[in-house]
Amino acid sequence: MDAVTPTSVPPLTESDLRLLRIFRSVAEAGGLTAAERALGMERSTISRHLQTLEGRLGARLCLRGPAGFELTEFGRCALEAAISASEALEALRHDLNLARHVMTGELRIGVADNCLSNPHSAFAASLARFREMAPDVTVNLSIKLPGDILTGLQDKSLHLGVTGAAPGVERLRFEPLFLEDFRLYACRREGPPPSRADLARQGYGLVTRTNDQRTQMAARELKLERTAMAFGLEAVATLLVSGGFVGFLPVHYVAAWASIYRFVEVRDAQDLAYDTIFSLVTLKDRPPPPAAVLLARILREEHGAEKRALAHRFALAGGAVAVD
Secondary structure: OOOOOOOOOOOOOHHHHHHHHHHHHHHHHOOHHHHHHHHOOOHHHHHHHHHHHHHHHOOOOEEEEOOEEEEOHHHHHHHHHHHHHHHHHHHHHHHHHHHOOOOOOEEEEEEOOOOOOOOOOOHHHHHHHHHHHOOOOEEEEEEOOHHHHHHHHHOOOOOEEEEOOOOOOOOEEEEEEEEEEEEEEEEOOOOOOOEHHHOOOOOOEEEEEOOOHHHHHHHHHHOOOOEEEEOOHHHHHHHHHHOOEEEEEEHHHHHHOOOOOOEEEOEOOHHHOEEEEEEEEEEOOOOOOHHHHHHHHHHHHHOHHHHHHHHHHHHHOOOOOOOO
16 A cells, blocks of 8 residues: 655635634643533534644544544644644734733733742732733633643643742743741640650651652651651641641641641751742743733742842752842
């Protein structure tokens, strides 16, 4: 059987761009059914549009059926192209609006949870300033896990991220903003706080967080045989409230719950306390939209003093630092 010679993609039209936007929504939603609400279309209509686009491009974009939804290799390339085309059109719209001294478009931000109660964080104040300066920009704010923020920046579903994830991803730029202080806590209904020396004897276990080497090292340091795994701060706090566990929580998080739960710091465990540097994270090889540039500048200004104090320490950890 003779090999089929690939044909070039024909010149794209406005209809093709619309089909590419539909394909992007389906790919980012993870399937046709999940995209129905976002697109306001029935599954059969979405499927018909995808078939039309595949016919125009001359290749299969995705596998869809009872086995699930999965992009083909060509589909992954087409998704990148669809994102780039969408961003190019959005940049054109931005430029035309800026010529009229108007900033528009959508700004997609991913932020780690519980930044709001952190007194070191000026994110909410920065966002308030941004809204005053760019009221016509649609802000899409998502609370995400650190790993999901880094993934979202790399797949271009996010423009900016604020997270405590450690630097080290080559494609991403990390700029330190503020600290989050962690200490070892238990939750007691009555009696004095437990001491470090008594934890094992009193039957306490340590809550360790997934992919957090510091809490896992602390487990070995404390010599606690019984442990529990938590996914996020809410999970850590819930296990502590259930009783019989100690775990690391941010000081500001504990203060926010003080009126409901009696979290107490474990005595004689100050040497186990640590802090996390929260950073502004952007994609190095992607020109950010004007709205992202503006919010990044505001974040740097609002965190100016603390940002400069963290710069040297952050550089030692491998971060790419801008202190202007």
